[in-house]
Amino acid sequence: METRRVQFDRERFLKEYTEWANDEETRKWRLKTPAEEAVKLVSDDAMPLDRRVELATKLGWIGPFLCSEGAVLCFTEPLAGWRLIKRGWLYQYWDHRISARARDFWEPNEDREDDSFALASELAETAAIGMAIARPEALWVLNVMELGLASGRVSWWDTDFFAAYLVRVYRKLRSEDDIKGIPLDAADWDHPFDDLIDFWHDEEKLASAIRTMCDYHLHWNGEDSEEHDAEFSAPYAMVNPIEIHALEAVRSELGLSMPKVEHELLQPPFYPLPEFAKNITTEEILEDDDLLRRIVEVNQPWCDGFED
Numbered sequence: 001m002e003t004r005r006v007q008f009d010r011e012r013f014l015k016e017y018t019e020w021a022n023d024e025e026t027r028k029w030r031l032k033t034p035a036e037e038a039v040k041l042v043s044d045d046a047m048p049l050d051r052r053v054e055l056a057t058k059l060g061w062i063g064p065f066l067c068s069e070g071a072v073l074c075f076t077e078p079l080a081g082w083r084l085i086k087r088g089w090l091y092q093y094w095d096h097r098i099s100a101r102a103r104d105f106w107e108p109n110e111d112r113e114d115d116s117f118a119l120a121s122e123l124a125e126t127a128a129i130g131m132a133i134a135r136p137e138a139l140w141v142l143n144v145m146e147l148g149l150a151s152g153r154v155s156w157w158d159t160d161f162f163a164a165y166l167v168r169v170y171r172k173l174r175s176e177d178d179i180k181g182i183p184l185d186a187a188d189w190d191h192p193f194d195d196l197i198d199f200w201h202d203e204e205k206l207a208s209a210i211r212t213m214c215d216y217h218l219h220w221n222g223e224d225s226e227e228h229d230a231e232f233s234a235p236y237a238m239v240n241p242i243e244i245h246a247l248e249a250v251r252s253e254l255g256l257s258m259p260k261v262e263h264e265l266l267q268p269p270f271y272p273l274p275e276f277a278k279n280i281t282t283e284e285i286l287e288d289d290d291l292l293r294r295i296v297e298v299n300q301p302w303c304d305g306f307e308d
Helices: 010-022 024-041 049-074 078-103 120-133 137-150 161-173 193-198 203-219 242-253 284-286 290-303
Strands: none
Touching: 010 049, 024 049, 024 290, 049 078, 049 290, 078 120, 078 137, 078 161, 078 284, 078 290, 120 137, 120 161, 120 203, 120 242, 137 161, 161 242, 193 203, 193 242, 203 242, 284 290
16 A cells, blocks of 8 residues: 555644634534424424434434534543534434434335445444444444445445445454455555454554554545545544544454554544543433433334334
8 A cells, every 4th residue: 555645734624624613604504403403303202204314314414513513622622522522423323323214114116226224434434433432332333334235224335445444343343254355346446444454463564554544544534536535524534533443442342452653643632532532421411412312212212113
């Protein structure tokens, strides 16, 4: 893999996204309006399918905005920033949970080209940071990604190398055989994700793979090309080594150490992952967020299949 040395201007990032997150019009259409509409949708215990699907679309706006706002806040108030990232993450999680359950109720349609509820690439950023700060929920996302390879629950592009890497990491966590050759019709794309798995037991080579991965991350943190969409396009993922967080979380649970690597991407406030960020519980977030708590109340039984 060719090493790409990329200089990342953190001060410029902070300035641009602080202005973006505080822009009144941006906040209105990405946060305030979807939240107001979500409040109305969950005001009644009776939620028909179309209402739940509409709710999921609102969560799909709220979650990423809160995560991005949290990333900006991390530079000045790390604890508050990470809490906001966790809160936004849970909104995204419930978007996926509701959308996945809704798919179970779709009528078979021969004219529908795609019966999946999500793209693997859409789940990858969520799964990666979730492994570090929302483990139980993240395991659900990873399980859906893996099942989606065979079931069609998730659609895979031929450049979903990030998602494929996370499936392989997930199988490492469960001590199951590695799955190679995914995506199934992989494009010829120069990427370092495979090396993070292939050098699992060689810390020297793994350290080199991590450095290369960080170079790749900074190169593709928002820059799409004609043949490939950037894996790290959300603001909270641009400056946050989420793929390394996932790697470290799994290795730690398996009793494996991480090699010491110095890189521009691996710096505070996002790396190393603060201990308090790991310990922010879902229950804490729900206590402080009436809308999110209500979303869980009216959708948890339905998503778990108790209210078919």
